[in-house]
Amino acid sequence: MTHPSVLPHPDADQISLANVLGALSDQTRLAIISQLACNEEKGALCGQFTDLASKTAITYHIAKLREAGVVRVTAEGTRRRVRLRRDDLDARFPGVLDSIIANTRGLELQGFEAEE
Amino acid sequence: MTHPSVLPHPDADQISLANVLGALSDQTRLAIISQLACNEEKGALCGQFTDLASKTAITYHIAKLREAGVVRVTAEGTRRRVRLRRDDLDARFPGVLDSIIANTRGLELQGFEAEE
């Protein structure tokens, strides 16, 4: 990774609905989770979001999503893999993630090609 | 009413998901819509929310919900009736309101008695 090897994530049981909705109350972050939903197992690398905002802004938005418990971020060499916390979110707030993702179809922004 | 006889509401087609989620990203406003969901036809009066926050704060929160297109507010004498914009929200973002409301059960805060 680029600095802190493992980033802080909230436990599943301390994820709050208000925080999740706050994390998703932004076009850029909605576009991010919409892309993450395209391939939930694989997730995505931060670099795949640079068409949405500047590098610094992406770091900021991913951190927001992570702190709210919406995504999990793992180190992978000099990169970071981002994945939806689907299981935790479904367990805690059933239906919420699905209905929101279903309504962001079309936000994914063109080319979302494979990495590596 | 207390001042402006009719308040501005966004048209259904200009309600944005990010704004709706932003309007719902607050404990007080989640509690408000949770109570509104208890009786969607009748709605509620602002005075019924005073256990959640100060009078001024309630005015502010209801305005946020109204401007985001989540509720419709109508004049009723010196009072204001607040109702969920269920039809508009369902048409625009199917499933979103339902899943969120389902996950706020328990936020209604005790006594939610009849008005008048």
Place this chain on the structure above:
DNA sequence: TCCTTAGTTCAATGGTTGTTGAACATTTGG
């Protein structure tokens, strides 16, 4: 080893939030 890639950190900035209290406006009941 040096350079490139990938992402972070920091400080700054302007805008928005949520809350308060004091003053105000309107309707309605006595």
Place this chain on the structure above:
DNA sequence: CCAAATGTTCAACAACCATTGAACTAAGGA
């Protein structure tokens, strides 16, 4: 008509947002 009830407006405030650019760090490849 007066007073109470219901809610609004306004200014102030501290806190947080989203974005920027410059400097940085760490891992990998040539």
